[in-house]
Amino acid sequence: MMLRHKCCWTVALLASCVLAGPALAQIEKPTESELEAAPSQFQNLLHGRSKLITQTGPLAPKPGAGGGPPGMVQAVPINNPSRDPHDLTGYWASGGGPGGPIPGGPGGPGGRAGPRPPGVVGHTVIDANRLCTVSLGVQMSGARIYQDRYKLTMVFGNELRARRIYFTSAHTPNAPLTYNGDSIARWDGNTLVVDTIAIKGMITAVDFDLENGAHTLLLTTPSLHVIERITKSADGSKLTDQATWIDPSVTSKPYQTTSTLTYSADPLGYDSECEDVGDMFGPNYGSAK
Amino acid sequence: MIRKFLALAAVFALGAHAAEAAGIAGVWVAISPNKLLTTTGQLPPLNAAAAAQYQADLAAAAKGDYSWDPVAICKPPGEPRTMLQDRMPFEIDVSPARVDFLFQWNRLDRIIGIVGKEPLYVGPYYFGASTAHWEGSTLVASVTGIKENTTLDAAGLPHTDSAVLTERFHTINGGQILEADIHVSDPATYTRDWDTKLLFRRLPDDTRIKEDVCMERKNLNNYATIYNSVTK
Numbered sequence: 001m002m003l004r005h006k007c008c009w010t011v012a013l014l015a016s017c018v019l020a021g022p023a024l025a026q027i028e029k030p031t032e033s034e035l036e037a038a039p040s041q042f043q044n045l046l047h048g049r050s051k052l053i054t055q056t057g058p059l060a061p062k063p064g065a066g067g068g069p070p071g072m073v074q075a076v077p078i079n080n081p082s083r084d085p086h087d088l089t090g091y092w093a094s095g096g097g098p099g100g101p102i103p104g105g106p107g108g109p110g111g112r113a114g115p116r117p118p119g120v121v122g123h124t125v126i127d128a129n130r131l132c133t134v135s136l137g138v139q140m141s142g143a144r145i146y147q148d149r150y151k152l153t154m155v156f157g158n159e160l161r162a163r164r165i166y167f168t169s170a171h172t173p174n175a176p177l178t179y180n181g182d183s184i185a186r187w188d189g190n191t192l193v194v195d196t197i198a199i200k201g202m203i204t205a206v207d208f209d210l211e212n213g214a215h216t217l218l219l220t221t222p223s224l225h226v227i228e229r230i231t232k233s234a235d236g237s238k239l240t241d242q243a244t245w246i247d248p249s250v251t252s253k254p255y256q257t258t259s260t261l262t263y264s265a266d267p268l269g270y271d272s273e274c275e276d277v278g279d280m281f282g283p284n285y286g287s288a289k
Numbered sequence: 290m291i292r293k294f295l296a297l298a299a300v301f302a303l304g305a306h307a308a309e310a311a312g313i314a315g316v317w318v319a320i321s322p323n324k325l326l327t328t329t330g331q332l333p334p335l336n337a338a339a340a341a342q343y344q345a346d347l348a349a350a351a352k353g354d355y356s357w358d359p360v361a362i363c364k365p366p367g368e369p370r371t372m373l374q375d376r377m378p379f380e381i382d383v384s385p386a387r388v389d390f391l392f393q394w395n396r397l398d399r400i401i402g403i404v405g406k407e408p409l410y411v412g413p414y415y416f417g418a419s420t421a422h423w424e425g426s427t428l429v430a431s432v433t434g435i436k437e438n439t440t441l442d443a444a445g446l447p448h449t450d451s452a453v454l455t456e457r458f459h460t461i462n463g464g465q466i467l468e469a470d471i472h473v474s475d476p477a478t479y480t481r482d483w484d485t486k487l488l489f490r491r492l493p494d495d496t497r498i499k500e501d502v503c504m505e506r507k508n509l510n511n512y513a514t515i516y517n518s519v520t521k
Contacts, residue, residue: 079385091386144389146382150495153382155389161396162380162389164498178500266386 081236081263085190088152088232092239092261093142144266152185152192165194172198177222194228221249237263312426313458314383316496317467317489323373323443327483333473334480339447346445357445359438363503365397365415367439368432368454369471369487374443380498381467388421388428395503401430413450415439427459441473449477465491 081090146153152165165183175182181199185192200222224247231240239261246254327333335343346357355361366374377393390399401419417435421428432454440446452475461468467489474482 089384091384144384144387146384146389148494153380153391155382155391155398162391162398162498166497179502180500266384 083234083236085232086187086192087147088145088192088230088239089147090263091142091144091266093264093267094259094261142261142264142267171195181224181226188229190231192228192230194226194230196226196228197224198222199224199226221247223247223249239263312383313381313388313428313460313467315464315467315494316378316380316492316498317372318378318492319373319376320466320488320490321373321486323370323376325369325442325444325446325485328486333446333483333485335447336478336480339478342447343445350445358440358443360443361507363395363507365439366394366443367415367435367441368399368417368419369456369469370440370442371397371399371416372469372487372489377501378492378496378498388430391498393498393501395501401428413437417454424457427457430454430456430458432456447478448473448475451475451477460491467491 142156144155146155150167152167154163154165155161156163163180163183165185167186168184169186171182171184175198177198177200179200181196183194183196185194187193224245226243226245228241228243231242232238233240241259241261243257243259244254245251245257325333349355349357360366360370360374365371371392371394372379372390374392374394379393380389380391382389382391385403387403388401390401392398397416399416399419401421403421403423413434413436415436417432419430419432421430423429433452434450435448435452435454437448437450439448441448452473455472455474457470459468460466469487469489471485471487472482473479473485
C-alpha cells in the first residue's frame with residue numbers, strides 16, 4: 001500500500017517524518033491551507049522551499065513584517081559549461097527525472113513489502129533529516145560541485161550540507177558509519193563511478209520530483225551499497241546520475257534511479273535554518289533564547 | 290654560494306607567490322582562540338548594558354550554565370565564531386558566483402555571494418547575509434542581518450541584528466596562513482567600531498573533513514539514541 005503522509009508535509013519537506021513500520025512513503029505537495037496552517041516560523045521556510053526566487057532589488061523587509069520569502073537568492077549569470085567530461089564543477093539544478101520502481105517495496109513490482117529492515121524495531125527509525133543532514137545522491141536536488149585532484153565536494157541546494165567523494169581506489173578501512181557514507185570514485189572513460197558504503201541507516205529520498213512536488217522515501221540500512229555512474233553530456237550542459245541501490249535487507253533486488261541535472265545559474269541559496277525547524281521535534285530543542 | 294642562496298630565495302618567493310595566488314581555497318583550522326580581542330589586545334568596547342550582559346553570561350558559564358548560549362543545543366554559532374568553534378577544520382571553496390565555507394562543525398555551510406551588489410536582504414540568519422567582492426586575491430565580505438542569539442565568540446560577545454561585519458580574507462606566509470581582518474560596527478552594542486584579526490593554519494589539501502552531527506555528539510536527540518540502541 002502506498003502510504004500518503006500528507007499531514008506530515010512540514011515534517012516531510014523540512015525535516016521529514018519519522019516513519020513507523022513501512023519502509024516507503026510518498027510525500028505530496030502541500031496545499032495552500034497546509035502552508036497557512038504551518039507554524040509562523042516555518043511558513044517562510046516553506047515558501048522558501050517552494051521556489052527559489054531569482055530577483056534583485058532594494059532591501060526587502062524582514063519576514064514577519066510583510067516581507068518576502070527568505071534567502072539571498074540572486075541568480076548569477078553563468079558561463080558556458082565546460083565540455084571537459086572530467087570536469088564536473090558548476091551549479092547543477094535538478095532536472096527531475098523519474099526514479100525506477102523499487103522491487104519488493106510498496107508500489108514496486110510484486111507489490112509486497114520486503115523484509116522488515118533493521119532500525120524499525122519498536123516502530124522507531126531515525127530520519128537523517130531530523131538531524132539536519134541530507135540524504136545520499138545528487139538526485140536529491142540541485143548541487144554545486146567543486147572538484148580538485150583529491151575529491152568532489154557536492155554542496156546541496158536545500159539543506160546546505162556537503163557530501164565529499166574521494167578519488168581513491170580503496171575505501172577507508174573500518175570506515176565509521178556516517179550519513180553520507182564513505183564514497184570513493186574512479187573514472188571509467190568519461191563516466192565517474194562512485195562507490196559508497198558505510199552509510200548510517202536512515203530514510204533517504206531516492207526520487208525527488210520537483211515538478212510534482214513529491215518524492216519517495218526509502219529506509220536504508222548500514223548494509224546499503226550504492227554505485228553511481230555520473231556522466232556529463234557532450235555539450236556539457238547535463239549531468240546524469242544513475243544510481244544502483246543494493247540493500248538486501250530492504251529490497252528483494254538492487255534497483256536503479258536516474259537523475260538528470262542541468263548546468264544552471266547558481267541561485268546562491270539561503271540559510272536553511274534546519275536547526276530551528278528541529279525545534280518542532282527534538283525533545284532537547286527549544287530552550288534557546 | 291651567495292648565488293645559490295639567491296636562487297633558492299627566488300624559488301621560495303615564487304613558490305610563496307604561487308601559493309598566495311591560489312588564494313583562500315583549501316582546508317583551514319583556527320590558530321586564534323575563540324575569544325575575540327581588538328587588534329590592540331583589548332576587550333571590545335561594550336556599552337554598559339552589553340557589558341552587564343556579557344559579564345552575567347561569563348559568570349553563568351563559570352558555573353557551567355550555558356543556557357545563554359544556543360550553541361550548547363547545536364544552534365549554528367554564527368559569524369565569525371563558527372570558524373573558531375571547537376577548532377574544527379573548515380573547507381573554503383571558490384567559484385565565480387560564490388564562496389562556500391564548509392564547516393566540519395555540524396556540517397554547516399556559509400554561502401558568500403559574489404554578486405557585486407546588495408543581496409536581497411531577509412533574515413536575520415545565523416550567518417547573516419553576506420555579499421562580497423575580490424580585491425586582488427583578498428575576499429572582502431560584508432555581513433548583515435546576523436541573528437541576535439548568536440555571539441561573536443565563545444565567550445559570549447554580543448551583537449544586535451543591526452551589526453555590520455566587514456571581513457577581509459587573504460593568505461600570508463606563502464599561502465599557509467589565512468588571515469581574517471574583521472571590522473565590527475554595531476552602535477547598539479559597542480561604544481565605537483572595532484577591529485580584530487583571526488588567523489587560521491592551512492591543512493594539507495587531502496585532509497578529510499569528518500562528518501560531525503552535533504546533536505549526536507552531544508547526545509541531544511532521543512531518536513538517535515534509540516536508533517543506536519536498536520541497531521547495535
